[in-house]
Amino acid sequence: MRETERPATERPATAGSAVPLPQARTGDGSCPVGPVTVHYWPVDHLDALDFDPLLHRLVREEPVALVRMRFGEGHAWLVTRYEYVKEVTSDPRFSRALTVGRPVTGMTPHNIAPARGIGRTDAPDHTRLRRLVARAFNRKRAAALRAETEAITERLVDGMMSHAAPADLAEHVSGPLSERVIGKLLGVPRGDLDRLQQWRAVILSTDASPERSSTVKADIAAYFRQLADHRLREPGDDLFSELSSAQAGGALSRxxxxxxxxxxxxxxxxxxxxxxxxxxxxxxxxxVQLAALRADPGLLPSAIEELLRFIPQRSGVGMPRIATEDVTVGGVTVRAGDAVYVSYLAADRDPAVFTDPDRLDLTRDEAPNLAFGHGPHYCLGASLTRMQCHAVLSTLLRKAPALRLALPPEQVRWRRGTVNRGPEALPLAW
Ligand code: HEM
Known part of the structure; x- marks a missing residue:
């Protein structure tokens, strides 16, 4: 059993292999300090909680680096150090809207985020959309959802434990919980969830063709257009009904x-x-960490934060930003028009911020993790995710004192070819 998760071994022939860039671009803009290399980053599949070896190296050695990925054109900056990641993501001189129509080098053959999506807008449109969601997902709705989440989790865990072990946690608890909670929040009928799951699998895959992805995106968009029409006729007590009526009132476009x-x-x-x-x-x-948590269940909220920091939840990086003017980041001049990625995963393993960052330590109290991002595009689902993880972990800790993996950890199968990482199934015994 591993108490410390080390980075996967870097393979020089692929990950991180560097080609010199003819033009020197580092320095303070006036004094280039030599040739810069572009790291080829294929974003290979990683199992379990293995950490990307290139990210591990860059955060230590080259926190503002140039990378080229499998798809798209040219290269982009990749910012990995905690402090610089926070700088870039809160600086309005880095635009999301300018990524629309730009074939920035990336890890998927298709663009996951829609052109008019919240992730690809800047203020003031972005601020307007965020406010609308915040208003619709108000305290009352959040409190009701919390009570519901706890009740659903209780039933799902009981259901799983009424089976003979082993049983798969994803099939019996975490999968259905996330479906039911979002179904409730958005007012999506239970019978439609299978279809949404199939569309999800294509859109979030790293290898679906642009054609296949476009077809599926058109299908899912048509689905939500119809649902909006329906909710306008028959509003429910859900976030989507509220946003649909805001749309009818002109606060946002269809x-x-x-x-x-x-x-x-x-x-x-x-x-x-x-x-x-x-x-x-x-x-x-x-x-050892689990025993500490069992001995002191009050540790759970900070344990969840440490798990968020430690678990590499995704492959590669999310959406890029485009510099609207020359900006110096970590002593490197990023030119107007350059594409810039940040890696929250790497920032969360920055040794300048976290002592022994590759170690899981549930009592850690050093700095907030950046798992949900930072700045105006901070994840909209952060509290929802924390709420569900808290419900699952607290219920399992309480009901299953002898919880264990039902197979050796090396035999757990991990999802492949998808943007987000996680076990295919997690067979448990108790
Ligand atoms: C473990 C779970 C999750 C993680 C690690 C995560 C992480 C992130 C990150 C890193 C960002 C981007 C920050 C940036 O662009 O700079 C983001 C944005 C976003 N997330 Fe999450 N997320 C999670 C769950 C969720 C859930 C459950 C929802 C929906 C209910 C959600 C909805 C969104 C949306 C809509 C955005 C775009 C926000 C914006 O551009 O203003 N996320 N998330």
């Missing part, structure tokens, strides 16, 4: 409503399931 709902539903179905399941895997493969 394409904005649709792409926002698509983003929310895709993330909710995928990330919560993966994250809760990976958290249980991490605890069960770090028995």
């Amino acid at each position: 394409p904005e409503l649709v792409s926002l709902s698509v983003m929310i539903v895709l993330n909710a179905l995928d990330q919560v399931r993966n994250q809760c399941t990976s958290m249980v895997y991490a605890l069960l493969t770090h028995p």
Whole structure:
């Protein structure tokens, strides 16, 4: 069993192999300090909680680096150090809207985020969309959802434990929980979830062709357009009904409503399931940490933060930003028009911020993790995710004192060819 998760071995022939860039671009803009290399980053599949070896190296050695990935054109900056990641993501001189129509080098053959989606807008449009969601997802709705989440989790865990062991946590608990919670929040009928799951699998895959992905995106958009029409006729007590009526009143456009709902539903179905399941895997493969948590259940909220920091929930990087003017980041001049990625995963393993960053330490109290991002694009689902992970872990800790993996950790199968990482299944015994 591994108490410390080391980075996977770097393979020089692929990950991180560097080609010199003819033009020197580092320095303070006036004094170039030599040739810069472009790292080829194929974003290979990683199993379990293995950490990307290139990210591990760059955060230590080259926190503002140039990378080229499998798809798209040219190269982009990759910022990995905690402090610089926070700088870039809160600086309005880095635009998301300018990525629309730009074939920036990336890890998927298709663009996951829709052009009018919340992730690809800047202020003031972005601020307007965020406010609308914040208003619709108000305290009352959040409190009701919390009570419901706890009740659903209780039933699902009981259901799993009424089976003979082994039983798969993802199938019995984390998968259905995320479906039911988002179904409730958005008012998506239960019978439609299978279809949404199939669309999710294509849109969040790293190898679907642009044609296939476009067809599926058109299908899911048509689905939400119809649902919006329906909710306008028959409003429910849910976030989507509220956003649909805001749209009818002119507060947002129909394409904005649709792409926002698509983003929310895709993330909710995928990330919560993966994250809760990976958290249980991490605890069960770090028995000393698990024992500490069992001895002091009050540790759970900080344990969840540490698990968020430690678990590499995704492959590669998310969406890039485009510099609107020359900006110096970590002593490197990023030119106007350059594409810039940040890696929250790498920032969360920055040794300048976290002592022994590759170690899971549930009592750690050093700095907030950046798992949900930073700045104006901070994840909209952060509290929802924390709420569900808390419900799953607290219920399992309480009901299953002898919880364990039902097979050796090396035999757990991990999802392949998808943007978000997580176990395919997590067979448990208790
Ligand atoms: C473990 C679970 C999750 C993780 C690690 C995660 C992480 C992130 C990150 C890193 C960002 C981007 C920050 C940036 O662009 O700078 C983001 C944005 C976003 N997330 Fe999540 N997320 C999770 C769950 C969810 C859930 C459950 C939902 C929906 C209910 C959601 C909805 C969104 C949306 C809509 C955005 C775009 C926000 C914007 O551009 O303003 N996420 N998330």
